[in-house]
Amino acid sequence: MELEQLYRSTVDVWGEQAQYDQAVEECAELIAALMHYRREKVDAQQVIDELADVTLMLGQLTWMFGKERVEEAVQRKRIKLDDLMERENAQGAKKL
Ligand SMILES: [Mg+2]
Secondary structure (H helix, E strand, C coil): CCHHHHHHHHHHHHCHHHHHHHHHHHHHHHHHHHHHHHCCCCCHHHHHHHHHHHHHHHHHHHHHHCHHHHHHHHHHHHHHHHHHHHHHHHHHHHHC
């Protein structure tokens, strides 16, 4: 099954609200895995598995809210981050 077809199918079967809830739950699981990884209670594979869940949910939400709108927002945020890094690097160069 193509990813978009899969996203459409989950909304048809479980509904929009369930997908928002699932996204929140998967993010929380990734947060917990990262905290446990820091304390060496889980291995990298467990973090990667949670990352995979969140990646799928981000794909799901991106499809639901509109890929073009999300891509436009990512581009806008990326430009802001680029500017911030340039300023940080310029400040770091001044200190040397
Ligand atoms: Mg998970």
